[in-house]
Amino acid sequence: MSAFIQGSYWLGVRSAREALRQPAIEFGNIFIPLFFFAVTVGAIGEASARAFGVENYLAFQLPVAIMQGIAGSSGSSGLATVTDIERGYFDKLLLTPAPRWSLVAGRLGADALRLTVIATLILIAGLLTGSGFASGPAGIIVLLIMSALFGISYAGIGLAIALKTGSAQAAQLGFLLFFPLLFLSSAFAPKEFFAPWLEFLATINPVTYILEAMRSLVIEGWDWGALVAGFACIFGLGAFTMTLVFLALRSRAAGS
């Protein structure tokens, strides 16, 4: 086993253990999206068919709840890294011969696992309330993979800020960025019903394509075009955020 894989594995175990020992943090990341899910569906669900032609608004909103839960939970990566930096534990890890990148990979690996659990729990809540799932069990697996990949890509923003600044307040900005991205997407209605300026912003917003890919699995079945676009956006976001993480890690490891 190479030093990178070994280091990533053991640091991943440590991060997973950290999450298990603080279950209250994850409770909020599941409860809040489910609360918004219930309220949004309750407020708009009855009118959605007449207003913008969405028959099953519960299914339409389920991917939004999943993405909210994941974006919220992925912020923990940056905050946990800030805690390590503040306590001096990150320096201790930097002093080991473990490859630098494994310090990040271990945490992101554990995040992927944690985010999959969160997505699964929100999905179960949606299924129990009658959203249905058009693409079946295989589609559920694809949706969970998509959720985990989106989560670790998005976690990169908070992680990069944490590594660069060592500040908890700054690292939280990573999560706050998600709200404008979500509201400027087709989260609440198909973008064709938006005002032209908002439709334009939704069209260039990657969150729109990730949501539509997830929705296609829940509502329509296998829409390969939507899936390719969704995964492309996730990989694009991931490439961008991991580049930021790499640069921030290099800067911190060099000690300025």
Added chain:
Amino acid sequence: MPAIAAERLTKHFSPDIRAVDGIDLDIPEGQIFGFLGQNGSGKTTTVRMLTTLLRPTAGEARVLGLDVRRRAPDVRRRIGVALQEAGLDDLQTGRELLALQARLYGVPSSQVKRRVNDLLEIVDLVEAADRPTKGYSGGMKRRLDLAAALVHSPPLLFLDEPTTGLDPISREAIWRYVRELNRRDGVTFFLTTQYLEEADRLADNVAIMDAGTIVAQGSPSALKASIGADVVTVRLAGGVEQLLRAESVVRSLEGITDARTLDDALVIYVPDGAAAIARIVLLLNAESLEAREITVHRPALDDVFLRATGHHLEADASVPAAAAGRGR
């Protein structure tokens, strides 16, 4: 081959902040080397450069023969480090933390458990091993941090102010481990401290750091002998004016090697201080200067520090009184 060799090692954080300003080090293997200085003198910056956490601005440094810039991963593999703040993860137990450290250093899986148990015994943490470190006292955290630095049996250990803020019992425990490891296993120690007593009691050789430069270096006994005189401290009735007048008067006495006004006292260096006291008092009386208190002592590291830097070593305010006392 020296354990640590540095030539003109320099770290500037901006053109104005010269944290370390061209220091030279040559530390043989098997030595306990004390790096003495007060907060902000450049000790920690030096440690961070030697342990590859900080890139030097200029100069060269080799640790166990390896260049700290070009061979940083190899340096890290061969050294142990306990930084100033015991860097621990509050959510892990002591045992988990040591096991993770062992795995990151590549200790074979079959040996991890035994190594961790051995280390827990060495630092007397067997009973607390399965509790999260969040509940550990300051002394326990330092001991665990020391154990973490030892997990891969390094031949060279950097301890950055390992006893700062600890109570006397915990401090003694750390000193005991350091001595044992040095004598039994030949581990070389680079130990920074702001406590004279610590440097005096532990170190084979000491470097005194002030404002980013090394101002004195040698064994504690040689440094103390370099003063070449006893130290007589005189406190006078009156204020600074009287002190300065007394300094000028005393300098005229035969045999006085140096005299300095420091805070509220006049410090006089003179061979055979006990015999000189009477002469000093008579001279001061003749000048209508009233000595309220006179003490004489053999030179201590504090006197070396004072001679080299022009000021006393002011240890951290949180230090227990005994640790801040003078070394002898």
